[in-house]
Amino acid sequence: MASKLTSREADYSRWYNELVVQADLAQHSDVKGCMVIKPYGFAIWERMKDVLDGMFKETGHVNAYFPLFIPKSYFSKEADHVEGFAKECAVVTHYRLMKDPDGKGVVVDPSAKLEEELIVRPTSETIIWHTYKGWIQSYRDLPLLINQWANVVRWEMRTRLFLRTSEFLWQEGHTAHETSTEAVEEARRMLEVYADFAEQWMAMPVLKGVKSANERFAGALDTYCIEAMMQDGKALQAGTSHFLGQNFAKAFDVKFATRDGEQEHVWATSWGVSTRLMGALIMTHSDDAGLVLPPKLAPIEVVLVPIYKGPEQMEEIVAALKAIADQLKAAGIRVKLDDDDSKRSGWKFAEYELKGVPVRLAMGPRDLAGGTIEVARRDTQTKSFEQAEGIVTHVQRLLEEIQANLFNRSAERTASTTRSVDTWEEFLEALEAGGFVSAHWDGTPETEEWIKQQTKATIRCIPLDAPEDHGVCIKTGAPSNRRVIFARAY
Amino acid sequence: MASKLTSREADYSRWYNELVVQADLAQHSDVKGCMVIKPYGFAIWERMKDVLDGMFKETGHVNAYFPLFIPKSYFSKEADHVEGFAKECAVVTHYRLMKDPDGKGVVVDPSAKLEEELIVRPTSETIIWHTYKGWIQSYRDLPLLINQWANVVRWEMRTRLFLRTSEFLWQEGHTAHETSTEAVEEARRMLEVYADFAEQWMAMPVLKGVKSANERFAGALDTYCIEAMMQDGKALQAGTSHFLGQNFAKAFDVKFATRDGEQEHVWATSWGVSTRLMGALIMTHSDDAGLVLPPKLAPIEVVLVPIYKGPEQMEEIVAALKAIADQLKAAGIRVKLDDDDSKRSGWKFAEYELKGVPVRLAMGPRDLAGGTIEVARRDTQTKSFEQAEGIVTHVQRLLEEIQANLFNRSAERTASTTRSVDTWEEFLEALEAGGFVSAHWDGTPETEEWIKQQTKATIRCIPLDAPEDHGVCIKTGAPSNRRVIFARAY
Numbered sequence: 001m002a003s004k005l006t007s008r009e010a011d012y013s014r015w016y017n018e019l020v021v022q023a024d025l026a027q028h029s030d031v032k033g034c035m036v037i038k039p040y041g042f043a044i045w046e047r048m049k050d051v052l053d054g055m056f057k058e059t060g061h062v063n064a065y066f067p068l069f070i071p072k073s074y075f076s077k078e079a080d081h082v083e084g085f086a087k088e089c090a091v092v093t094h095y096r097l098m099k100d101p102d103g104k105g106v107v108v109d110p111s112a113k114l115e116e117e118l119i120v121r122p123t124s125e126t127i128i129w130h131t132y133k134g135w136i137q138s139y140r141d142l143p144l145l146i147n148q149w150a151n152v153v154r155w156e157m158r159t160r161l162f163l164r165t166s167e168f169l170w171q172e173g174h175t176a177h178e179t180s181t182e183a184v185e186e187a188r189r190m191l192e193v194y195a196d197f198a199e200q201w202m203a204m205p206v207l208k209g210v211k212s213a214n215e216r217f218a219g220a221l222d223t224y225c226i227e228a229m230m231q232d233g234k235a236l237q238a239g240t241s242h243f244l245g246q247n248f249a250k251a252f253d254v255k256f257a258t259r260d261g262e263q264e265h266v267w268a269t270s271w272g273v274s275t276r277l278m279g280a281l282i283m284t285h286s287d288d289a290g291l292v293l294p295p296k297l298a299p300i301e302v303v304l305v306p307i308y309k310g311p312e313q314m315e316e317i318v319a320a321l322k323a324i325a326d327q328l329k330a331a332g333i334r335v336k337l338d339d340d341d342s343k344r345s346g347w348k349f350a351e352y353e354l355k356g357v358p359v360r361l362a363m364g365p366r367d368l369a370g371g372t373i374e375v376a377r378r379d380t381q382t383k384s385f386e387q388a389e390g391i392v393t394h395v396q397r398l399l400e401e402i403q404a405n406l407f408n409r410s411a412e413r414t415a416s417t418t419r420s421v422d423t424w425e426e427f428l429e430a431l432e433a434g435g436f437v438s439a440h441w442d443g444t445p446e447t448e449e450w451i452k453q454q455t456k457a458t459i460r461c462i463p464l465d466a467p468e469d470h471g472v473c474i475k476t477g478a479p480s481n482r483r484v485i486f487a488r489a490y
Numbered sequence: 491m492a493s494k495l496t497s498r499e500a501d502y503s504r505w506y507n508e509l510v511v512q513a514d515l516a517q518h519s520d521v522k523g524c525m526v527i528k529p530y531g532f533a534i535w536e537r538m539k540d541v542l543d544g545m546f547k548e549t550g551h552v553n554a555y556f557p558l559f560i561p562k563s564y565f566s567k568e569a570d571h572v573e574g575f576a577k578e579c580a581v582v583t584h585y586r587l588m589k590d591p592d593g594k595g596v597v598v599d600p601s602a603k604l605e606e607e608l609i610v611r612p613t614s615e616t617i618i619w620h621t622y623k624g625w626i627q628s629y630r631d632l633p634l635l636i637n638q639w640a641n642v643v644r645w646e647m648r649t650r651l652f653l654r655t656s657e658f659l660w661q662e663g664h665t666a667h668e669t670s671t672e673a674v675e676e677a678r679r680m681l682e683v684y685a686d687f688a689e690q691w692m693a694m695p696v697l698k699g700v701k702s703a704n705e706r707f708a709g710a711l712d713t714y715c716i717e718a719m720m721q722d723g724k725a726l727q728a729g730t731s732h733f734l735g736q737n738f739a740k741a742f743d744v745k746f747a748t749r750d751g752e753q754e755h756v757w758a759t760s761w762g763v764s765t766r767l768m769g770a771l772i773m774t775h776s777d778d779a780g781l782v783l784p785p786k787l788a789p790i791e792v793v794l795v796p797i798y799k800g801p802e803q804m805e806e807i808v809a810a811l812k813a814i815a816d817q818l819k820a821a822g823i824r825v826k827l828d829d830d831d832s833k834r835s836g837w838k839f840a841e842y843e844l845k846g847v848p849v850r851l852a853m854g855p856r857d858l859a860g861g862t863i864e865v866a867r868r869d870t871q872t873k874s875f876e877q878a879e880g881i882v883t884h885v886q887r888l889l890e891e892i893q894a895n896l897f898n899r900s901a902e903r904t905a906s907t908t909r910s911v912d913t914w915e916e917f918l919e920a921l922e923a924g925g926f927v928s929a930h931w932d933g934t935p936e937t938e939e940w941i942k943q944q945t946k947a948t949i950r951c952i953p954l955d956a957p958e959d960h961g962v963c964i965k966t967g968a969p970s971n972r973r974v975i976f977a978r979a980y
Contacts, residue, residue: 029621031608034557036621039636042554064532067524068610068641068657069580072587076595090559091584091598092610095645097562097577105566108581108607117598118521120558120582120610131519131526140832146529151558151641155585167558342630 005354007288012232016283020161023291023355025278033159033166037275040355043299045169045278049149051201051297052171052273055193061145061173066127068151069118074126078251081125084218088155090120090166120153125219125244125270128174129252136176136266138257143186144176152274162279163236163490170274176266178258180245183267184222187243190271191224194239202277203294203406204228204284205414206238207436207485209461214445217270221245227460227485229414230283233434235460235487238280241271279490285379285406291356292378294406295399302328302395303357304337307345307364314341317363320388324361324373327392333399353378358402359395363388379405420483427474427486431457436487440480442473451475457486495844497778502722506773510651513781513845515768523649523656527765530845533789535659535768539639541691541787542661542763545683551635551663556617558641559608564616568741571615574708578645580610580656610643615709615734615760618664619742626666626756628747633676634666642764652769653726653980660764666756668748670735673757674712677733680761681714684729692767693784693896694718694774695904696728697926697975699951704935707760711735717950717975719904720773723924725950725977728770731761769980774900775869781846782868784896785889792818792885793847794827797835797854804831807853810878814851814863817882823889843868848892849885853878869895910973917964917976921947926977930970932963941965947976 005022006014020026025041028034037045053063069092075082096112099105121127128146135141149171156166173190177183191208198206206226216223220242228238249255249265258264285292295301304325306317318339325337336357338348345362352360360376367373373391376383379402386394417435421427430437441447441459452458462484470481495512496504510516515531518524527535543553559582565572586602589595611617618636625631639661646656663680667673681698688696696716706713710732718728739745739755748754775782785791794815796807808829815827826847828838835852842850850866857863863881866873869892876884907925911917920927931937931949942948952974960971 027621027624029557029617031557031559031561031617034559036557037555039552039554043552046553062529062533063536064529065527065659067519067521067526068643069521069524071521072596072598075587082596087588088586090582090608091587092580093583093598094581095578097565097579097581097609106562106572108562108583118580119587127519127521131517134517153558169555 005288005290008231015288016279017161019282019286019290025282025291026161028159028161033156035161035165035167037169040299041278044281044293044297045275047297047299048197048201048277049171052193052197053149055197056147056171056173059145059189059193061147061175064146064148065150066124066131066148068121070121070124070127072117072119074130075119077126078219078247080247081219081251085122085154089122090153090155092118092120121150122152122154123270123272124148124150124152124172125174125248126252129248129254129268132174132176132266133252133254136254136256139178139259142176142178142256142266143182145173145186146175147171147173160279162275162282165275168275170272172270172272175269176249176254177269178256178267180267183245183269184243187222187224187241187269187271190269191226191239191241194241194271194273195226198226198228198238199407201294201296202281202284203296203403203410204238204280205407205411207461207463208465209463209485211240211461212445212448212459212484214448215458217242219244219247221247224464225461227436227487228280228284229410229417229436229487230280230490231413232283233417233488235436235489236276236280236283237460237489238277239271239273242269244268244270284410286356289381290354292406293356293358295358295403298356298358299334300336300352300355300357301333301399302335302359302361303348303352304335305345305348305352305360305362306339307362309365313365314339317365317368320368321361321363324388324391328395331392331396333395349376359398361391361395377402379409421474422471424474428455431455431486431488434488436460436485438483438485439474440469440471440482441484442476442478442480444476447473447475451486455488457488460485460487460489495778495780498721505778506769507651509772509776509780515772515781516651518649518651523646525651525655525657527659530789531768534771534783534787535765537787537789538687538691538767539661542683542687543639545687546637546661546663549635549679549683551637551665554636554638555640556614556621556638558611560611560614560617562607562609564620565609567616568709568737570737571709571741575612575644579612580643580645582608582610611640612642612644613760613762614638614640614642614662615664615738616742619738619744619758622664622666622756623742623744626744626746629668629749632666632668632746632756633672635663635676636665637661637663650769652765652772655765658765660762662760662762665759666739666744667759668746668757670757673735673759674733677712677714677731677759677761680759681716681729681731684731684761684763685716688716688718688728688770689897691784691786692771692774693786693893693900694728694770695897695901697951697953698955699953699975701730701951702935702938702949702974704938705949707732709734709737711737714954715951717926717977717979718770718774719900719907719926719977720770720980721903722773723907723978725926725979726766726770726773727950727979728767729761729763732759734758734760775896776846779871780844782896783846783848785848785893788846788848789824790826790842790845790847791823791889792825792849792851793838793842794825795835795838795842795850795852796829797852799855803855804829807855807858810858811851811853814878814881818885821882821886823885843871849888851881851885867892869899911964912961914964918945921945921976921978924978926950926975928973928975929964930959930961930972931974932966932968932970934966937963937965941976945978947978950975950977950979
């Protein structure tokens with residue numbers, strides 16, 4: 001078991017790093033910037049993946065798989081894209097090793113040099129649009145609604161488990177459409193899917209918005225995003241959905257015969273979420289005792305722990321817990337009965353608390369005799385004694401309550417740290433306090449950049465539901481007719 | 491729709507290549523040796539993956555994820571492994587591109603050279619055992635039963651879609667155990683899982699056996715395998731499960747405190763199947779009209795096609811078919827109702843035949859009036875007319891019958907082309923005829939190698955259930971007490 005965690009107040013960043021490792025979610029590997037996702041962490045990611053995959057399929061998408069390697073020249077085809085992505089990436093230059101002629105070990109065989117270097121995909125727009133050229137001839141081939149689950153690599157100098165790693169796992173949707181309108185609708189539909197997933201499954205409230213030009217995806221006309229607020233007052237971009245216009249279709253010459261018999265370039269979107277969501281999940285709910293997981297994504301929703309002295313008591317209590325575990329399983333709840341005799345119950349309590357299991361049921365000899373059971377909630381760290389009979393219904397309700405409570409708690413925290421400001425002084429104060437800051441901005445990239453340089457705050461998004469609201473830019477005093485959301489961010 | 495396929499008899503290899511492309515399963519990409527798995531092909535792979543993943547979990551395994559990149563030096567640690575794997579592989583030497591100073595486009599930034607090159611994983615034993623060192627201290631940490639779904643790269647000069655590609659998708663199980671016996675049991679357990687999957691789901695009979703020393707995995711003490719026989723008389727290795735002894739534990743210094751308080755090296759297995767299974771599935775069942783899929787793995791088990799003239803007939807018939815489709819869905823059957831008015835029914839018939847949909851239901855105006863429906867089986871290419879009422883039960887039985895028939899047909903073909911021979915002449919004749927050849931061998935690598943050089947036939951396996959049978963080696967006449975299985979192979 002783990003040593004005690006640093007508290008969030010003492011050092012939030014350290015708390016996070018310790019928690020990820022101690023709760024067995026992930027660890028750094030020897031390969032710079034690459035992480036190992038441990039079985040417990042991967043089980044959470046698998047649940048997220050399964051749910052998202054189901055949501056993508058319900059909205060008409062299918063999965064496919066495109067190559068890991070992209071020829072270097074593809075990156076030069078879309079002018080903005082090369083700026084954004086072809087810089088920090090893993091470059092394959094050779095395809096063979098040989099025995100070191102001067103000793104043992106292996107060296108790169110200089111004769112096995114590739115004619116054109118291959119880039120390990122940082123994102124797949126280029127290779128996918130190169131492929132789509134062969135798939136799209138007419139409007140009958142549209143829309144093309146494809147998603148890919150894959151690993152990608154973006155060379156990062158400063159990495160943090162889940163939040164920023166050189167290799168990460170993600171999904172990338174790439175769709176092709178007849179019209180600009182349909183493509184925008186698709187980009188916004190997938191933003192809604194992401195927002196629903198974040199709120200309904202991760203219990204994480206998000207702001208839906210569109211990025212300013214500075215923060216747009218390299219090659220997009222518009223980048224929609226969901227932004228979440230972490231406990232330390234920093235924002236985290238949790239998912240993006242891009243309207244790509246005809247940029248990639250033009251770069252890769254993908255045209256289709258329209259209903260009127262004309263030739264037109266195809267309209268595109270792409271959208272993705274990654275293992276970064278794991279970081280968002282952890283930072284949204286967890287506390288100084290460890291991980292806190294929303295029941296809907298927890299690999300184990302309920303753990304059952306027997307408390308006993310001696311093998312006879314153990315046998316009786318484990319049998320009673322096993323009967324309850326079976327009933328819970330039959331109700332579709334993911335349970336674990338921990339009857340490992342080599343570990344003490346106190347150790348187990350701390351372990352499952354650290355691992356964020358939403359509900360713990362414990363039974364001792366007195367409970368057994370009295371027909372009761374101890375029920376502990378991870379979210380509030382409160383306990384109660386309940387009748388063992390009818391416990392399934394109680395637990396079902398409790399899991400729903402915990403899911404709702406986690407969402408409400410985060411929503412209240414986000415709301416209470418979202419501040420509307422009208423002057424530069426108020427803006428600075430709000431930033432120091434942490435949270436989202438709603439302010440007027442003159443709409444220019446220069447002002448945005450200046451603010452970022454001065455304060456490290458960026459425009460997280462222009463909210464989709466922002467009402468018209470006339471005011472003046474906090475920096476330049478120029479007129480503005482809508483507030484945007486600033487924050488310091490991960 | 492596709493042009494007519496080359497027949498298997500005319501050119502088996504060409505038939506396969508055309509089929510994979512025309513049935514929309516996969517295609518070559520511009521990146522040498524890397525394929526694009528198209529949505530229909532990927533849907534089949536996804537089903538295989540889901541079923542296998544369930545089987546792994548039922549046998550106590552959990553998933554995790556390890557880095558794509560492996561430091562070059564790791565490969566030198568296990569002497570046999572470096573021989574087998576560190577040769578033809580993708581080598582990452584740089585981590586940045588820059589604008590070409592002499593023009594447009596991008597070039598590799600020479601200043602961004604890695605101190606140690608990274609290898610794109612061809613298999614993950616080395617990085618996983620490096621990681622396990624930190625996870626295993628005592629017998630209490632064992633067994634460690636972990637699987638990974640991942641992409642791997644082995645640079646191949648001559649590639650074929652699914653069968654041999656530079657990048658492929660696979661799963662690799664890596665387990666650690668207290669004793670040699672437990673590790674061998676695990677390796678054989680997973681071989682049984684693979685064999686069950688091949689036979690029960692893919693409807694593909696397999697031989698279970700152990701590899702000769704020459705054909706063993708680089709670093710294994712024993713390689714167990716399943717071998718299937720394709721329609722052209724060539725064998726295909728469909729899955730392998732390795733008993734690794736203590737080789738990797740010694741190479742990466744992974745010891746554990748035993749129950750007696752001693753320090754001992756851990757015992758290991760690894761096992762994997764890949765997208766190569768797609769090639770096996772295609773070649774086992776398909777025919778000159780296209781793909782033939784076993785119902786249990788078919789993305790669409792039943793397609794419903796309306797036959798009509800004019801919108802009024804169409805509406806009535808589609809409504810009747812929709813009611814049937816809904817009943818089939820409710821019974822858990824994967825169905826597609828193709829009511830696309832822009833395609834003729836004859837076109838649809840050919841299309842779903844090419845795509846291997848097991849059952850086709852068609853309804854015309856006379857069927858509607860008479861309460862009948864046409865039922866076509868893909869495996870036998872036969873048709874019958876059935877009462878529309880009660881069609882669900884009929885279809886359920888038919889799908890089971892098709893699944894069984896595909897297995898039986900392949901089993902009969904495999905049996906009828908398996909020949910037991912006792913002389914060199916008989917051996918050569920049997921090889922020319924195609925199929926498995928059961929023969930005596932003197933047990934030496936030299937004889938095996940000589941036979942391979944002369945005939946291109948390899949020892950596919952020494953069957954696990956081979957009875958003792960005294961004879962003499964077909965080549966050297968030296969005594970042998972067990973027959974082994976030879977074949978030419980993919």
